[in-house]
Structures are given as structure tokens and as C-alpha cells.
Amino acid sequence: MSKMPTVAALVGNPNAGKSALFNALTGARQKIANYPGVTVERKAGRLALPSGEPVELVDLPGSYGLEATSPDEEVTRKVIMGEQVGQARPDVIVLVLDSSNLEQHLVFAQEVLELGRPTVVALNMVDLAERDGLTLDPAALEAALGVPVIPTVAVRRRGLTELAAAIAEARDKPERAQDAARPHVTLPERRMLAHQMATAAILSETARHRIHARMDKLLLHPWAGPPILFAFLFIVFQAVFSWATPFADAIDGGVSALGDLAKATLPASLLRDLLTDGVIAGVGSVLVFLPQIIILFFFILTMEATGYMARAAFLMDRMMAGVGLSGRSFIPLLSSFACAIPGIMATRSITDPKDRLTTILIAPMMTCSARLPVYAVIIAAFIPNTKVGPGIGLQGLVLFCLYVAGIIGAMVVALVLRRSVTKGAASGFIMELPKYQLPTVKDLALGLWQRAWIFLRRAGTMIFTVTIALWILLNFPRAEPGQDQVNASVAGTLANGLSVVLQPIGFNRDMSLAIIPAMAAREVAVSSLATTYAVSASDDEDQAAIALGDQLKSRWTLPMALAFLAWFVFAPQCLSTIAVARRETNGWKWPSFMLAYLFVLAYAAAGITFWTATAAGLG
Amino acid sequence: MTLDQLPIGTPARITAVDWTVLVAEEGQRLRALGIDEGARLTLAYRGVFAGRDPLAVEIGRMTVAIRRVHALAMTVEPVSEAAA
Numbered sequence: 001m002s003k004m005p006t007v008a009a010l011v012g013n014p015n016a017g018k019s020a021l022f023n024a025l026t027g028a029r030q031k032i033a034n035y036p037g038v039t040v041e042r043k044a045g046r047l048a049l050p051s052g053e054p055v056e057l058v059d060l061p062g063s064y065g066l067e068a069t070s071p072d073e074e075v076t077r078k079v080i081m082g083e084q085v086g087q088a089r090p091d092v093i094v095l096v097l098d099s100s101n102l103e104q105h106l107v108f109a110q111e112v113l114e115l116g117r118p119t120v121v122a123l124n125m126v127d128l129a130e131r132d133g134l135t136l137d138p139a140a141l142e143a144a145l146g147v148p149v150i151p152t153v154a155v156r157r158r159g160l161t162e163l164a165a166a167i168a169e170a171r172d173k174p175e176r177a178q179d180a181a182r183p184h185v186t187l188p189e190r191r192m193l194a195h196q197m198a199t200a201a202i203l204s205e206t207a208r209h210r211i212h213a214r215m216d217k218l219l220l221h222p223w224a225g226p227p228i229l230f231a232f233l234f235i236v237f238q239a240v241f242s243w244a245t246p247f248a249d250a251i252d253g254g255v256s257a258l259g260d261l262a263k264a265t266l267p268a269s270l271l272r273d274l275l276t277d278g279v280i281a282g283v284g285s286v287l288v289f290l291p292q293i294i295i296l297f298f299f300i301l302t303m304e305a306t307g308y309m310a311r312a313a314f315l316m317d318r319m320m321a322g323v324g325l326s327g328r329s330f331i332p333l334l335s336s337f338a339c340a341i342p343g344i345m346a347t348r349s350i351t352d353p354k355d356r357l358t359t360i361l362i363a364p365m366m367t368c369s370a371r372l373p374v375y376a377v378i379i380a381a382f383i384p385n386t387k388v389g390p391g392i393g394l395q396g397l398v399l400f401c402l403y404v405a406g407i408i409g410a411m412v413v414a415l416v417l418r419r420s421v422t423k424g425a426a427s428g429f430i431m432e433l434p435k436y437q438l439p440t441v442k443d444l445a446l447g448l449w450q451r452a453w454i455f456l457r458r459a460g461t462m463i464f465t466v467t468i469a470l471w472i473l474l475n476f477p478r479a480e481p482g483q484d485q486v487n488a489s490v491a492g493t494l495a496n497g498l499s500v501v502l503q504p505i506g507f508n509r510d511m512s513l514a515i516i517p518a519m520a521a522r523e524v525a526v527s528s529l530a531t532t533y534a535v536s537a538s539d540d541e542d543q544a545a546i547a548l549g550d551q552l553k554s555r556w557t558l559p560m561a562l563a564f565l566a567w568f569v570f571a572p573q574c575l576s577t578i579a580v581a582r583r584e585t586n587g588w589k590w591p592s593f594m595l596a597y598l599f600v601l602a603y604a605a606a607g608i609t610f611w612t613a614t615a616a617g618l619g
Numbered sequence: 620m621t622l623d624q625l626p627i628g629t630p631a632r633i634t635a636v637d638w639t640v641l642v643a644e645e646g647q648r649l650r651a652l653g654i655d656e657g658a659r660l661t662l663a664y665r666g667v668f669a670g671r672d673p674l675a676v677e678i679g680r681m682t683v684a685i686r687r688v689h690a691l692a693m694t695v696e697p698v699s700e701a702a703a
Contacts, residue, residue: 064651069644103679104653132680187650188657213663216682220675222667314684317673318666327673327684351644428645428689429673432652433682 006055006171007088008047009079011112012096013105014062015434017124019043020154021096022059023443025163032450035086040075040348042087049168050161058090066111071348080112092170093119094163099129099136099151100435102201106194107187113145114185118170121149122163127156128435134205141201155440212435219308225315236299237403238396240292240372247291255284274471277534282467282527283460289373289523293338293455294448296369300338301447305439309334310431317429323411324418326350326429329359333410336366337403338451340577343368344584354424358417360584361594364577365410365570367403369455370522374568375402377526381549382561405569409601421593466517466524467531474535485535486510505603506563506610510555515567522574559613566609570602622676622690625662631695633658640692652683659698662690 010018023030026045035042043059060079061072068074075084082089095112097105113119123138142149148166152159219225259280266272303309309331317327328350336343343363350356367375379395386394418424470491479488486492486509495513502512510532518525526548533551552561572595581591625631633656638646654660654676663682664675672687 064648067647069648069651101680104681107651107653188655191653191655212682216664216675220664222665222671226667310684314664314673314675315666317684317686321672321686326686351648428642429684429686430645430648430652430689431684433675433684 004088006049006053006092007058007090008055008092008094008167008171009058009060009090010094010096011060011076011080012062012124013064013098013101013108015432016062016096016098016101016105017154018059018062018096020440020443021122021124021152022057023446024154024157024160026057028446028449035075035084040072041345047164047167050165051168053168055092055167055171057094058087063108065108070351080115080117091118092167093117094167095119095121095147096124097121099123099126100132100134102136102141103194103198106197107190109145110185110190110193113147118173119147120163120166120170121145121147122159123149123151124154126151127153127158128437131211135203137201137203141197144197144200155443215436216311216433219311220314225311229312229315234400236296237400238391238393239299240295240399242393242396244291244295248288251288251290252284255280255287259284270475273475273535274468278468278471278531279464281530281534282471282524283464286373286523286527287456289369289376290452290455292372292376293369294452296372297338297448297451298444300335301444301451302439303334305437305443307434307436310433313431314433321429323414325355325358325414326352328429328431329355332359333363333366336363336368339368339370340364340366341580344577344580347584352424352428354418354422357585357590358414358422360581361417361422361590361597362410362414364572364594364598365406365413367406367569368522370574371568371571373523373526374518375399375565377529377548378552378561378565381552382556382558402565402569405566405605409570409605413597413601467527470517470524470528471531471535474532486513486532489535491516505567505607506560506614507567507606508556508560511560511564515571519572519575522568522571525568558618559610562613562618563606563610567602567606570598570605572598572602620695622660622662622693622695623674623687625695625697627662627665629697630659630661630699631697633660633693634696635694637692637694641689645689649685649689652681653678654683654685654689654693660695 010022012018022043022045025047030043030045033042040061045057045059047055047057049055058079060076063073063076065073066077066080068077078084079087079090080093093112095109097109109121121141123136123141126136129136136151138149138151148170150159150163150166152163154160219228259276262272262276262280266275303312312334313327313330315327316330320326320329329347332343332346332350334343335346340363343366344360347356347359347363350359376399379398383395383398388394388397473491473494474486474489476490477488479485484492487496491513492509494516495509498516499507499509499512502515507515510529513532514525514528517528529552530548533548533555556564578591578595581594582588585591622631622633633654636646636649636656641649649655658678660676660678662674663677665671666673673684674687674690675682675684677683
């Protein structure tokens with residue numbers, strides 16, 4: 001046996017339950033990266049064989065056939081064939097089939113089995129099939145396919161040991177040579193065989209998926225469906241604001257206490273100021289938003305796991321078609337509410353290149369979670385916390401409006417783009433609507449942890465670095481006695497120059513200053529404001545203790561605050577988004593275009609908001 | 620009649636598909652999902668807005684969303700429950 005570790009790959013149709021099986025087999029120790037050259041996610045983890053020997057398990061993108069119709073399917077094909085750069089050819093293929101969808105999934109399964117490679121079949125989600133009144137005979141299927149068939153229930157960890165044993169056994173068996181004499185099997189033939197095999201493997205079958213039909217009847221109802229979707233999305237945004245408050249307050253309290261402790265124990269010096277005003281105030285002001293980000297991701301992951309995300313795509317398709325896109329763009333765009341980076345990466349599932357490009361270009365307009373800290377701090381400071389109706393707070397309503405503004409902006413831009421720079425034939429919408437499923441706590445927790453960790457790592461690295469850099473720029477050169485420290489500093493000089501351009505739209509020096517580091521990561525705007533006000537207040541210890549919200553209230557007018565919010569609806573995205581757009585579009589042309597048009601939109605939106613609000617006497 | 624004209628809930632069989640009006644990749648995707656000549660399916664749901672687009676068809680134990688343009692390219696004949 002070679003010294004290289006054994007590689008096994010999970011292969012199957014979309015919605016076969018591959019990811020849940022992958023999570024169950026490998027646990028929390030997963031490596032997520034991209035395949036070189038393409039932006040298809042590579043998920044790998046470790047699985048222990050019964051002998052204790054580790055196997056590298058790779059979760060391949062769901063595919064309907066070896067003839068690829070999307071970059072995802074292309075990666076699956078290449079990995080199976082051993083042609084993918086950066087991925088050893090799998091020694092064992094684990095075919096994952098959805099028990100309640102055998103006839104469909106056996107079509108692709110045959111195509112894979114025809115390769116003659118060591119293969120094991122995981123007959124997944126047998127519990128759901130049983131719930132649907134479907135009793136299966138794994139032995140019959142095993143006889144028909146000629147490879148081991150293991151019934152599994154990933155969420156209940158059923159069949160996992162047996163599957164690992166079967167993988168070990170398949171690995172040690174010699175590879176069957178691909179039968180060259182075998183006549184080429186056509187798709188209709190495979191389909192007929194699949195039908196025969198599925199019929200033979202089904203022992204008894206009662207009424208078809210009644211629960212799903214009943215749920216779809218309501219959720220896809222022509223009149224009830226869309227209001228339910230919008231009501232749900234509205235609840236999500238209300239929840240992001242209200243549920244997070246106690247947790248955010250606790251973190252805020254902890255950060256303040258840490259700052260006070262540092263102030264009390266360390267001797268007064270510039271270094272102490274760097275620690276308290278720079279690091280603790282800056283990183284802390286961003287950390288406060290972790291609860292809100294977790295709540296938002298909780299809803300997005302739940303929508304994905306339950307199967308409601310695909311229904312949302314169905315309901316939104318007509319509307320998306322109106323601006324030249326399809327329901328498929330809805331999922332990447334919805335993910336962009338969490339972060340534009342996974343959103344832009346999720347556009348890989350859009351088959352039409354023009355559709356995909358348009359979706360990438362408008363994705364940054366979906367309000368990402370990094371903008372949430374900016375919105376939250378401004379709204380909390382300037383919008384009164386009053387009720388406008390039962391259960392509807394004014395603050396939540398304003399937040400909802402900001403999200404809607406981004407959506408409307410994106411739709412208008414998509415409409416214009418599809419008639420100009422990304423002109424082309426309207427694309428179609430073909431998509432499987434997966435069965436409804438209860439999300440499992442473990443998969444949800446794992447997903448939330450991965451997202452939270454990315455956010456924390458950003459807070460710990462990029463935001464940390466930017467905050468320190470900004471503090472240094474704000475503190476040097478030192479001001480003469482009686483002179484304002486911010487105005488004397490390098491950053492202040494820069495901001496004063498920039499505010500010549502931004503003054504017409506109501507931005508003061510501090511706002512101009514905040515949007516520079518916000519290019520690195522948008523939430524830095526908040527820490528930047530916190531640092532700026534901490535620095536300018538450092539002569540007056542009493543003022544330094546005033547919360548950021550009160551600082552803003554005393555220094556900004558309402559039209560200025562609204563203009564700042566409007567700026568961030570369209571604000572040019574962070575550097576990471578530009579980088580991912582460059583990678584996805586293979587060049588600087590489209591990211592530059594994106595940057596330019598978003599700057600123009602942000603400037604116009606902030607200006608119009610400021611002038612209108614001033615004219616309306618809100619100042 | 621075309622799949623677009625099929626009343627909701629009526630089991631039917633696809634008798635012919637005019638692949639020439641469909642984009643090649645879309646045709647391939649439809650076939651991969653089993654939506655092809657001879658397939659039995661039921662129209663399950665339609666969208667709400669103008670054109671009642673898109674459509675959701677039930678094929679086997681799967682529900683698949685397609686657009687009206689795809690349904691217009693497919694000729695279907697209703698089949699009785701007993702035959703299905």
C-alpha cells in the first residue's frame with residue numbers, strides 16, 4: 001500500500017444530503033478552501049476507518065451528471081476523473097443517494113458506477129423516506145448496482161460505522177477495469193434502468209410526500225406565498241435588532257470595563273492611550289455586533305437547511321425576471337445580506353454568464369452584515385426608540401427601509417445593466433425544490449461557528465491593524481497646546497482635504513475620516529469614529545467616558561446622520577469584496593466598474609438625502 | 620396541449636419536446652432532471668405575477684421549478700391515475 005493517505009469523495013445529486021453526511025462523518029475539523037484557479041469551494045475533512053487509519057474525505061459539489069453545465073459540476077467531474085489540479089484522484093467514491101428520490105438519483109449513480117472505480121453507496125435519509133411511507137430494500141439495490149449499499153441517517157449518525165467499514169473494504173479491493181467492450185449507455189436507457197432498479201428496491205409505498213405538498217400549498221400559494229416571505233424577512237430584521245440587544249450590551253459592558261481597568265492599572269502614557277483609545281475602543285466597538293451577525297446568519301442558514309431558500313427563489317423568480325435576472329440570483333443576493341463575499345462566490349451556481357456578472361455587480365448593494373454596525377450605531381443615536389405599531393419599533397423600521405433601499409437600488413441597476421453592459425438573451429430558471437427538513441442543531445451550530453470565527457478573525461487581524469494605523473495617523477504629529485489634535489494629525493489633514501468634496505453632501509471632517517478606513521472593512525467606520533472621538537476627547541477625561549452614540553448626537557445633525565446612512569447603503573464595498581470580484585470575473589475591468597458606479601451612487605444618494613432632509617427642516 | 624396549458628394537479632406525460640427553442644444547456648439540465656419525452660409529471664404550482672411564471676412540476680418524488688418558456692416547448696397528454 002502506498003504511503004499517501006487514502007482519499008474518498010462524496011458524490012451525488014444536489015439535495016442528496018451530502019453536506020449533512022459530510023459533517024456527521026468528519027465532525028467539526030473541516031478544511032474549507034478553494035480549488036486552485038476556480039472559486040469552487042473545496043471541503044475536506046478527516047474520517048477514521050475502523051482500523052483507526054485516517055482517510056481524507058472530500059465533499060464534492062452536487063451534480064446531475066458528468067457532463068457539466070456549471071463550474072461546480074465541472075469540478076465534480078474533474079475530481080472524479082483525477083484531472084483536478086490540487087486534488088489527488090479519489091481512491092474510493094462514496095455515492096450519496098436520497099432514499100426518497102431513488103429513481104432520479106440512480107441516473108447519475110449509474111454514470112459514476114460505469115467508471116468501474118471502487119464505489120460505496122450511502123442510501124441516505126432513510127428515515128425521511130420512512131416518514132413518507134417508503135420502505136426500501138437495500139439488499140435488492142446492492143444486487144442491482146453490484147456495489148455495497150449502506151443505509152444512513154446522517155443527522156442521527158445511523159450507518160456511519162458501517163459506511164466507514166465499507167469504504168475500507170472497497171479501498172482494498174482491486175479496481176475493476178472499465179469495460180471497453182461495453183456499449184455506450186444513453187440517458188434514456190439509464191433512466192429506464194433507474195426506474196426498474198428503484199421499483200425493485202421499493203418494498204412498499206404509500207401516499208407521496210404529503211407533508212411537503214401541504215407546506216408548499218401554503219408557502220408557494222400565489223397570493224399567500226409572497227406576503228409570508230416578506231413577513232418572514234421583516235421578522236428577521238426586527239429580530240436582528242431586538243434579540244441582540246442584551247448580548248450586545250453585555251459585550252459593551254465588558255469592553256468598557258476592560259478599558260477602565262487598563263486606564264486604572266497602567267501609568268498614563270501615549271502607549272496606554274494606544275491600548276485604550278485605539279485597540280480596546282476600536283476592536284471593542286466592532287465586537288459588539290457579533291450577536292447581530294450570529295442572529296442574521298442563524299436565519300440564513302436555517303432557510304438553507306429547511307429548504308425554504310429554494311421556495312424563496314421560486315417566489316422571487318418572476319420579480320427577478322422583470323429586471324433580467326432569475327430566481328437563481330436570489331440566493332446569492334440573499335447571502336450577500338450576510339456578506340457579499342460568500343454571495344459573490346455563490347453566483348457560481350448561475351449558469352448564464354451575463355446573469356452571473358450582473359448578480360456579482362449588484363451583490364455589494366445588498367446590505368451586508370458589516371454595514372449593520374454602522375447602521376446600528378447611527379440609528380440608535382438618532383432615531384427615537386418609539387413604537388409605530390404593535391411589535392414594530394421605529395428603529396427596526398428605519399433599518400428595514402435601509403435594506404429595502406439597497407434592494408431597490410440593486411434592481412434598478414440590474415435593469416440598466418441588462419440593457420447596456422451585460423446585454424444578452426434572458427436566462428431561464430430550472431431548479432429543484434428540495435424537500436422540507438428540520439435543521440439539525442449540530443449542522444446549524446457548526447455553520448454559525450464557522451461564520452462567527454471568520455468575523456472574529458477579521459476583528460482580530462484586519463480591524464485591529466487598521467484601528468492601530470488610524471490611531472497613529474490621528475495622534476501624529478502632536479498638536480500644539482490649544483490646537484485640536486485631530487486637525488493637526490496626518491489623518492485630519494487627509495480628511496480635511498477630502499471633506500472639500502464631501503461637504504456638499506453634508507459630511508463633516510469626522511465622517512470623511514471614517515469612510516477612508518471603511519474601505520478596508522465597512523464596520524471599521526464605527527471603530528474609526530470611536531477612535532477619533534476618543535482621541536479628540538483625550539484632554540477631557542469626562543468626555544472620553546461618553547458613549548459613542550451620545551458623542552455623535554452632540555456633533556452631528558439629523559440630516560448629516562441620514563446622509564451617512566444613505567452613503568453606506570451604496571458605499572463602495574470593502575477591499576475583500578473587490579478582491580473576490582476580481583477573482584470571479586478574471587480581471588480588473590468589472591471590479592473597477594463596480595467601484596466607480598457605486599461611488600457615484602453613494603455620493604448622489606447621500607447628497608439627495610442631506611438636501612431633502614435639510615429642506616424638510618429636520619436639521 | 621402544452622405543459623403550460625395543463626391544469627394544475629392533472630397527471631400527464633410529455634409526448635414531445637421542441638428542444639430547438641431551448642438554450643442547449645437548459646435542455647441538458649432539464650433532461651438531467653428527467654424532464655424529457657415520455658416523462659410523467661404533474662403541474663403543481665404557478666407563480667403569482669403576470670404570466671403565472673414560473674411553474675413547479677412534480678416529477679417522481681421531486682419538485683422542479685421551470686419557466687413558462689420551457690413549458691411552452693413541451694407537448695403533454697393527460698394520463699389517468701390508474702395508468703400512471
